[in-house]
């Protein structure tokens with residue numbers, strides 16, 4: 089396929105580690121066989137730290153990082169991989185953070201949906217709870233290391249706390265627009281403005297609950313969110329973060345990476361230029377994360 093893709097979030101590593109799936113070919117949403125059909129495919133693989141691993145989070149994080157390196161040591165020529173952490177329970181100290189960075193972690197989401205010793209997640213009921221004192225030192229050290237902070241799962245207060253101290257472009261690897269579909273996991277217009285002004289980017293999530301309040305969901309709903317962010321002046325700040333293998337349902341007609349092209353075909357039909365589509369499909373996140 090003629091499209092190139094930069095997808096900033098999948099949970100496939102958990103299916104490899106826990107489900108014994110092969111990253112090369114499987115019945116999940118993502119595998120190398122299907123990614124290599126594209127012109128180029130860059131996938132950010134997340135080490136998702138499920139709260140059930142809270143008491144052994146360092147070990148769990150290290151196991152998933154090992155799974156990442158085992159899975160990506162022989163990539164097809166046109167497939168590229170990047171490593172992220174989703175859930176900071178394993179960041180028990182700044183030295184542990186630096187060790188993860190040495191092992192190749194480029195991006196870290198400081199929480200999943202719940203709160204921890206670093207920050208507060210999207211499901212936190214106390215809207216005054218944001219970054220902790222330790223969390224502030226984590227943000228500063230990530231800035232020093234050049235690690236990106238992923239705000240996708242944070243509550244609003246943590247987002248604003250980070251925005252006020254972080255010097256790096258802010259990214260949301262897998263979130264949609266709260267104005268199009270109201271959800272605590274989605275990004276408000278004001279948050280999008282701040283991300284845009286930081287030079288960052290939002291990867292549109294394909295999970296139907298974040299895309300629409302209707303029962304039916306299709307690729308057109310993904311386009312609606314892209315349209316809205318475009319209206320906010322975001323043509324340099326929109327990407328894709330499908331959340332493949334982290335969701336139990338997807339829009340009609342999309343069953344995995346093999347259907348990603350349908351979103352770009354729809355953008356083309358809506359009148360988006362090839363240059364705009366290239367930015368959304370891969371160039372915006374390349375610019376931010378690979379500093380191109």
Ligand SMILES: [Zn+2]
Nearest residue numbers: 174241262334
């Ligand atoms: Zn997630």
